[in-house]
Amino acid sequence: DGGITQSPKYLFRKEGQNVTLSCEQNLNHDAMYWYRQDPGQGLRLIYYSQIVNDFQKGDIAEGYSVSREKKESFPLTVTSAQKNPTAFYLCASAAGTGPEAFFGQGTRLTVV
Amino acid sequence: AQKVTQAQTEISVVEKEDVTLDCVYETRDTTYYLFWYKQPPSGELVFLIRRNSFDEQNEISGRYSWNFQKSTSSFNFTITASQVVDSAVYFCANRGLMDSNYQLIWGAGTKLIIKP
Numbered sequence: 001d002g003g004i005t006q007s008p009k010y011l012f013r014k015e016g017q018n019v020t021l022s023c024e025q026n027l028n029h030d031a032m033y034w035y036r037q038d039p040g041q042g043l044r045l046i047y048y049s050q051i052v053n054d055f056q057k058g059d060i061a062e063g064y065s066v067s068r069e070k071k072e073s074f075p076l077t078v079t080s081a082q083k084n085p086t087a088f089y090l091c092a093s094a095a096g097t098g099p100e101a102f103f104g105q106g107t108r109l110t111v112v
Numbered sequence: 113a114q115k116v117t118q119a120q121t122e123i124s125v126v127e128k129e130d131v132t133l134d135c136v137y138e139t140r141d142t143t144y145y146l147f148w149y150k151q152p153p154s155g156e157l158v159f160l161i162r163r164n165s166f167d168e169q170n171e172i173s174g175r176y177s178w179n180f181q182k183s184t185s186s187f188n189f190t191i192t193a194s195q196v197v198d199s200a201v202y203f204c205a206n207r208g209l210m211d212s213n214y215q216l217i218w219g220a221g222t223k224l225i226i227k228p
Contacts, residue, residue, distance in 0.1 A: 033216075042203065042220040088155060099145045099207055101216060103157040 003027065006091050006104035012112050013078070013085065021076045021107045023091035031094040032074035033101065036060060036087045043090065049074055078109065086111050113138050116206050118219035125194055126227050133189040133222045135204030141165075144208050146180065146187045151201040151221070163187060191224075199226045 004025045013019045025032065034046040045058030049068040063082025068074055074093075078085045088108050092101040115138040125131045137146065148160040161171065163180050171178050175192045191198050204219040 040223075043218045045215070048215065090155075090157065092157075100147060100159050100162050102159060103149075106155040108155075 004091060004093055004102055004104040006089075006107050008107060009105065011107055011109045013109060015111060016080045018077055018079050019109065021078070021089055021091075021109070023074045023076065023104060024072055025074075025093045025104075026072060027093055027095070027102065028071070029093035029095045029102075030071070031101075032068070033092040033094075034058075034064070034066065034074070034076045035090045035092065037090060037106075038087050046076065046089075085109055114140065114206070114217045116204050116217050116219035118202075118204055118222050120222045121220070122223040122225065124225040124227065127196055128193050130190060130192050131194050131224065131226075133191075133202050133204075133224065135187045135189065135219060137185050137187065137204070137206045137217075139185075139206055139208065139217075141208035144206055147205040147207070147216070148178065148187075148189050149203045149205065151203065153200070157203065160189075194224075194226045196226050196228050199224060 007022045031050050033048040035043040036046055037043055044060050046060055046064050047055050047058055047066040049055035052068055052071050055066050055068050063079055065077045088106050090106045091104045094101040117136045120134055144165045146163045149157045150160055151157050161178055168180050168182055177190045179188045201221045201223045203221045206217045
């Protein structure tokens with residue numbers, strides 16, 4: 001089945017650690033996005049990528065890093081510089097010809 | 113300015129009532145897309161509908177209907193005969209048609225509670 005897979009579903013991080021959230025899509029979509037969602041809040045864009053080996057910062061990129069070495073994959077690293085990383089993280093992708101974005105099931109990150 | 117406003121933070125109705133979720137947008141683009149997404153408690157955002165700015169025809173899909181009014185920059189979503197399974201957070205979003213960076217502008221969401 002075509003879709004977007006995020007893993008893990010739940011992730012716990014100790015303070016000072018870097019963690020990487022996985023996002024894979026088999027929809028052959030050009031664009032991929034990472035969003036952060038805090039409880040009771042909307043979506044805030046962290047990073048997005050339109051093509052392989054290229055990505056742009058969104059509204060809240062500080063403390064995060066990404067890579068886009070393959071079209072199918074857009075991993076997000078939450079670094080120790082991100083002071084308040086506990087949140088729900090959503091990955092999405094969109095085709096060049098189709099404007100709607102499709103989402104993965106999300107990763108819930110908790111700092112312990 | 114690019115902005116999407118969902119003024120209703122939370123709506124609570126009894127099952128079988130009709131309910132309308134409001135969405136007002138601001139855009140500098142002459143052609144654009146509008147979207148509605150549903151976020152059930154599981155967390156995944158589910159795509160519901162896309163509307164192009166040059167197509168103001170309203171759409172009905174089962175119990176769901178959408179009213180696009182370009183004159184008032186609104187794209188409202190109505191659920192008829194609501195059901196408990198409709199309980200979710202609903203997001204409205206906007207994107208420029210010629211926007212090459214695929215950025216979506218999101219509303220803050222409306223939490224819909226359907227009581228049995």
